[in-house]
Amino acid sequence: MKEIERVGLPITHITTITPVSRMVGANRILPAAGIIHPVGDAELSPDEELRLRRSIVEAALRALTADLKEQTIFPAVR
Amino acid sequence: MIAVETKKTLRVVHYVNQFFGQIGGEEKAGVAPQAREGAIGPAVAANNLLGQRGEVVATVLCGDNYFVENVESAIHQVLDLIAPYKPDLVLAGPAFNAGTPSVACGAVCQGTQTTLGVPGVTAMYQENPGADLYHRNVYIVRSGDSAREMAQVLGRMIALGLKLVAGETVGRPAEEGYFPRGTTRDEVVQKTAAVRAVDMLLSKIKGEPFETETPLPRFDRVPPPPGVRDLSQAVLALVTDGGLVPRGNPDRIERSAATRWGAYSIEGLNRLNSESYDVAHIGYDTAFVKQDPHRLVPLDAVRQLVTEKAIGRLHEVLYTTTGVGTTIENSQRMGREIAERLRDAGLQAVLLTST
Numbered sequence: 001m002k003e004i005e006r007v008g009l010p011i012t013h014i015t016t017i018t019p020v021s022r023m024v025g026a027n028r029i030l031p032a033a034g035i036i037h038p039v040g041d042a043e044l045s046p047d048e049e050l051r052l053r054r055s056i057v058e059a060a061l062r063a064l065t066a067d068l069k070e071q072t073i074f075p076a077v078r
Numbered sequence: 079m080i081a082v083e084t085k086k087t088l089r090v091v092h093y094v095n096q097f098f099g100q101i102g103g104e105e106k107a108g109v110a111p112q113a114r115e116g117a118i119g120p121a122v123a124a125n126n127l128l129g130q131r132g133e134v135v136a137t138v139l140c141g142d143n144y145f146v147e148n149v150e151s152a153i154h155q156v157l158d159l160i161a162p163y164k165p166d167l168v169l170a171g172p173a174f175n176a177g178t179p180s181v182a183c184g185a186v187c188q189g190t191q192t193t194l195g196v197p198g199v200t201a202m203y204q205e206n207p208g209a210d211l212y213h214r215n216v217y218i219v220r221s222g223d224s225a226r227e228m229a230q231v232l233g234r235m236i237a238l239g240l241k242l243v244a245g246e247t248v249g250r251p252a253e254e255g256y257f258p259r260g261t262t263r264d265e266v267v268q269k270t271a272a273v274r275a276v277d278m279l280l281s282k283i284k285g286e287p288f289e290t291e292t293p294l295p296r297f298d299r300v301p302p303p304p305g306v307r308d309l310s311q312a313v314l315a316l317v318t319d320g321g322l323v324p325r326g327n328p329d330r331i332e333r334s335a336a337t338r339w340g341a342y343s344i345e346g347l348n349r350l351n352s353e354s355y356d357v358a359h360i361g362y363d364t365a366f367v368k369q370d371p372h373r374l375v376p377l378d379a380v381r382q383l384v385t386e387k388a389i390g391r392l393h394e395v396l397y398t399t400t401g402v403g404t405t406i407e408n409s410q411r412m413g414r415e416i417a418e419r420l421r422d423a424g425l426q427a428v429l430l431t432s433t
Contacts, residue, residue, distance in 0.1 A: 001430050002298075003413030003414045004413065004417045004420060004428055005302070006300050007420065007421040008303050009417070011303075012428075012429050013432065014432065015431075015432040016143075016146055017146050017178065023210050024297050028302065034147055035142075035143040035147065035433050036362050036363050036364075036373075036433065037366045037367065038320070038373070038431045039375075039376040040373025041373075042369075042373075049370075049373075050378060053376050053379040056376070057376050057383065060429050061383070061388070061427075064305060064309070064427045065306045067304055068302040068305070
């Protein structure tokens with residue numbers, strides 16, 4: 001992911017263990033919805049799950065448009 | 079009357095994950111913290127190694143995923159389970175090269191020290207992210223990447239732990255076999271700094287091993303690329319390290335310690351059909367992603383957003399590899415290779431989803 005940033009592309013890292021992402025040096029970090037389903041939730045109905053997924057993706061996109069000076073962990077979507 | 083001095087037998091609590099706690103594998107990684115009397119799993123070996131010096135009075139366990147997904151509350155729950163046993167020492171793991179467990183092991187040791195005033199010791203492999211996260215605050219014994227050396231590693235953890243409990247001076251990292259904590263202790267040595275530096279330089283030139291006195295931090299920083307100006311005009315690419323591969327894993331991406339990545343067409347696909355994909359990853363319970371790949375790669379949501387013109391276009395290739403036990407070197411190489419493809423594809427934005 002840092003290699004992708006190195007070529008100048010903004011990238012949002014959707015991940016559960018955000019401290020590791022920050023330590024490694026990711027700049028745009030968004031907490032995921034869980035280790036086994038980063039953009040999903042098996043407890044939800046398919047419709048609810050898709051709504052959650054969309055919300056997370058939209059938050060990730062907002063992170064992509066943000067101009068940052070430093071590494072940022074964006075607020076989790078729930 | 080003869081006064082007999084009895085050396086106190088140390089009380090030890092051993093923290094482990096669901097696997098070492100013998101609850102189950104990845105499918106049990108979501109279990110909440112719980113305590114068991116006596117020693118379970120590696121704590122049995124630890125107990126034997128302690129011999130007369132101490133006893134594992136309890137084993138506290140927590141599911142790896144539960145811990146990292148509830149990190150604020152989980153540490154309190156674990157400490158609340160440890161505290162009543164009034165331990166003199168807490169052992170955690172070892173984590174070896176397992177990343178998710180390493181976070182819990184480091185956090186538990188840090189927590190017992192700060193909150194309970196009880197020394198905590200764990201062990202990790204050099205490349206484990208938990209080592210980088212916690213080595214400054216926690217005594218982390220160096221281990222290899224395999225649980226085959228469990229007994230030796232536990233032995234070193236206990237040796238270090240006993241020193242901590244006794245308040246003895248802990249030797250240098252290289253001597254005692256733990257990760258440098260970044261503390262500087264003045265030592266009087268025979269050689270001046272100038273002589274030591276030149277000695278190191280001569281060794282380096284000769285290709286001989288030498289030990290630096292000030293290791294540089296390992297991870298460089300890349301400044302954040304500017305934000306995407308206009309998403310509605312932008313091309314977005316999806317990348318994952320959750321190991322989603324076409325059925326049959328045609329490129330044979332390794333389920334652990336991957337050296338390969340794949341580029342798979344998602345052209346014309348509005349949905350990822352679970353029949354058409356496998357998940358090549360041993361680091362998490364892949365059943366949920368296998369059931370619905372969108373839980374890892376949000377293709378359906380992104381397609382919706384493209385239709386609504388929130389995003390210009392989705393890049394028609396999905397890049398995937400497997401991020402468990404991946405060496406730093408291979409991760410960097412694969413990252414560079416994928417980055418080159420993305421750069422040449424004329425994109426503006428990327429999402430990476432990780433498990």
